Amino acid sequence: MKRVNAVVVGAGAAGGIVAKELSTAGLSVVLLERGKWYTANDCRKDDLRNQRTTLLGNAFGPEDEGNPRVVFDPKSGPRTFLPSEGGYQNNAACVGGGTLSYGAMAWRFMPQDFRMRSIYGAPQGSSLEDWPITYDDLEPFYDKAEYEIGISGDYSGSPFFGPRKRPLPMPPLAPNREFQILEPAAKRLGLHPFHIPMARNSVPYNGRGPCMRCRWCVGFACEADAKNGSQNTVIPTALATGNCELRTECMAKEILTDDRGRARGVAYYDADGHLQQQDSDIVIVSACAIESARLMLNSKSRLFPNGLGNQHDQVGRHLQGHHYTGAVGFFDFDTYDDVGPGASIAVADYNHGTPGLCGGGALCNEFIRLPIQMIERMPVNTPRWGLKHKQAMRNFYKRNIAVMGPTQPIPSADARVTLDPDVRDKWGMPVARISGNVHPHTFEIGVIQAQRSEAWLKEAGAVSTLLNAGKPTIVSSGQHQAGTCRMGNDPQGSVVSKACQVHDVDNVFVIDGSVHVTNGGFNPALTIMAIAYMASEELVRNWKGTGFKS
């Protein structure tokens, strides 16, 4: 196979952007993606088989067959999970990665989110750190992501975000009924509600039409192509340059290194299961936090016996996601209007500044509800089955609002990805093993966030409420997984530099949620995208023919 400048592993949020930035700068790129390129027609809005409700399987990968993972829960010991089981902590495996089917909330983190340790001090036993970059460093790239990917919404109701040069490129969608109920209630409580920023066309943008507000959004591909992910923005641009080749159903096995300790390419299994090798000048790992760590750990050689970038046992550590808590309010009037995407309103008053709490998180109303998602979301004391359950479904399906939010996790070095010593995937590679938990203070914050959600719902007229604030025994990373290849200035306490360059192998980069030092009190995709733009720009700036300027 012809040698190329760059191999990018993973065609998701970050990988798509990197492929586009490098190929438009003239580098030759091979983009490897283990999954397929789906269209909305392949997914057929199926309530039981999509990327969020996966009872009958994942609609957008990985398949249940041959892709296990092991989770070590101290309560029950190691257990093998299928990709469609919740315990697996899946995101997605397809062109677009998570962004084909995500809910598409597209937040900027706050300036404080990059300086958590300086502001709060590290709780004992945590690995809370500052990022080596600030909000101001990232601001131009947030802006670029907002305009290139296409974000609608309106932050102007909230005074808590960092400065920005210009408003979002698209206005928010018209408020749905939940917005209309929750907005005045939030204002009465002295809060600052605003329109959630969304990677979704509210007006024609980028040559595609607006959202038609259907019933099936989060977890599904968009048949109107109004939801903006890497699959309908940067990846087509990359392919149009002629410099980028996308190879689907190709699973990277390991990053190959030479005897001087530099990467020389990637070994991967193609769609027919044959082992292939793609030589390259540089390798970029964008496989999402858990699989990126696994690929680094699986890339063992004489010079790197513990895996690539893992000299100081940092790869796989500080795994985090989000701890979601909130409340459901039950009303004596219809709150639900069946107008997608559903989630519409947020408050960011509780992200920072509560004495005694190390951060907090945003609170939002929940995405559109499918009946199957309601079956456990019932007023307290509703029987789990029988006529009363059926009647409660009828009474409350349209008369409830869920408010919840991602509590910013306090990371811990013990929450981590390692390689399982026994279990292998269908290609014979050791699978990821997830163990440990984030710092317990996270759960104390979660309880308070749930109470705040409840108060908002009561102010909005809820006659009863159901509190959701669990205390999981294992890190909950899943869709918001991050942190396994930390960015930092100290090579002993991190895996990559602030340019996302692996400390001990200068032609390997990790560019995706793995590099997050902390994960903010917001869904992470826009930050992952901004970092991908920032790291790509730096890479291109230092590029000289077939290597870096020295």
Add this chain to the structure above:
Amino acid sequence: MQSSRDGVPLTRRQFVAAGAMGGAALAVGCAGTKQGNWDFLNDPQARTLAAICDQIIPADDFPSASQAGVLTYIDRQLARHYRRHRNAYRDGLEQADAMSRKRFGQDLAALTVPQQLEMVSSIEKENSGFFNLVRSHTLEGYYGAPRHGGNRDAVSWKMLGMAEPPVRGRAQYDQRKSPAS
């Protein structure tokens, strides 16, 4: 996939299930009585399962679980995505009938509705793993997408007051057709 399962008001297998429900059965046209037309279940198992499902979602002015095709849903999945649960169903249904014979001298499906309710409550306590499985699958079949055999004619969605067929732009995703995969 047999086309006769899609769109036809009541298929043979559902007729068997509906017929097993005694007094609560809907009036249905006679579609024949050929036995053993399931993908996984046999007829006695289907009758026992129908009795349990119909306590989980009984009929009121909207159909019960089995009337809405939940048995078809479960049976299809036991031959497909839920193959891993086959033993649980085989053993659980056998135990349910054994418990019923011990307490009432008859199989579960032959009991009166109040007796069935009592039995299903006992199964929930004494065999909770099996019960929780059937409960989940029954609710999935009833409230999930009609294309999988349950929720016939989107009856639960109509019950919940959802527009059916859904509003503009959505009709191309015909919920009654089988999935591509």
